[in-house]
Amino acid sequence: MHHRLRCAGLSNDSGSIAVEPPFKFSAALAQAILHASGVDVARATFDPVSGGSINMAYRVGVGDQSFFLKRNRADALPMFEAEADGLAALAAIGAFRIPRVLGCGATDDDAFLLLEHLDLRPLASDEDGLRFAEALAQLHHDTGAHYGWPRDNFIGRTPQINTESDGWARFFILHRLTPQLERARAKGYAGALGRDADALLERVPGLFVDYRPPPSLLHGDLWNGNAAIDDTGRPAIFDPAVYRGDRDADLAMSELFGGFPHSFYVAYRRAWPMAEGYEQRKTLYNLYHVLNHLNLFGRGYLGQAERMVRGLYQELRR
Structure with a gap:
């Protein structure tokens, strides 16, 4: 989810909040x-x-x-x-x-x-980016036998299904894109989502014929508001939506809302080079998050979701 880093400590969750009245606890x-x-x-x-x-x-x-x-x-x-x-x-x-x-x-x-x-601060310097990249590559090298996770969890406040699977394309279609598209349609967001989305889902497996990513441990919601540096200079992450999947999904999310320092991307690719086709996969993976924002926050994300669906479909039908 799109969160904001809190100067007082951790980020919490998506969007903005009104001024909180004095806390009264029972x-x-x-x-x-x-x-x-x-x-x-x-x-x-x-x-x-x-x-x-x-x-x-x-x-x-x-x-x-x-x-x-x-x-x-x-x-x-x-x-x-x-x-x-x-x-x-x-x-x-x-x-x-x-x-x-x-x-x-x-x-x-x-x-x-x-x-x-x-006590945290946002990533800012080249050194911050380098350290964060090294830590993320270490996290992603922790791999399992299946895609998914032993329990379901949440992406923001949206339930996230993690039923384990041996096939990455099948997992991503069934447990990421399909539930979000069904929610979007139920909320009345049809348009290109209705015309092209089903055809897109049929073509997604073609992206993974020659690309079989290992089931890496993912943060799952890795935008720059959920990443920081602590008071000792160590990279920190929080507000996760963990599962095992393609590491590219974390990298893609890191580019969606402002991105990380350029040094992060250089250092990560040096530690673990990206496979061919990342740009297409990036759009596919970020479609999940844009659809989630559409379902949580409304029509302001509809145009972006429609463009992503249409663009991916046009590319994959060639």
Whole structure:
């Protein structure tokens, strides 16, 4: 999802958020956080952190310690559980600084995710790009036997199906593009999505006749707002939508909303050169994210989605 990096710590989720009223938490929520994490927030300070439209987020001060709290309605617990699972998977590789999950749970009214608070800054210098590229190549070299993931998760607040598959093209068609196209049609966004999308899906396997990517561990939502450098100079990532797939999908997403420093792309390609056909695959993979933005945020993304569908279809029919 399109997020904003928070100068106070982590990014949260997509879009923008109105000014948050003073945080009022119940005794039940404080008790649930204490039970899940061992952190007593009964007398904590809560500073709202702006920049997202899905969750409410706070920098939590307990004595001389700081934490990062995400809060939502109780029915958002599966989203937080999936995020915790993804952060744990990324942390296990050791390539990036990942915010440590301290607790996750819900009361009758609220779901929450309590994380380690990190002091972060955006990627800016050539050195930042180089370090981030080396870490990402290390992450992508962690490969599995199947595409997908043992559990479903979320891309923003959209459910993301991860049923494991032995075929990458089949996985991407069935579990990425098709659900987003069905949502778009249900919302009334037909046009070129209706005319060309089905024909495009029929031709997608042709992109992968001679290209069989290994099932790399992916961040899954790798735009520059979910990437940072910590206060020690180490690359950091957060807000994942993890699964195993073509590493090009992460690289493609990194170019979609502003991109990373040029040094990142040079260093990544030096560490692990891209296979022929990346430009076509990039458009295909980013179509998933543009469709998701269309479904979440509305008609402002329709023209871009239509152009991507039409352009890919024209290229693949040649």
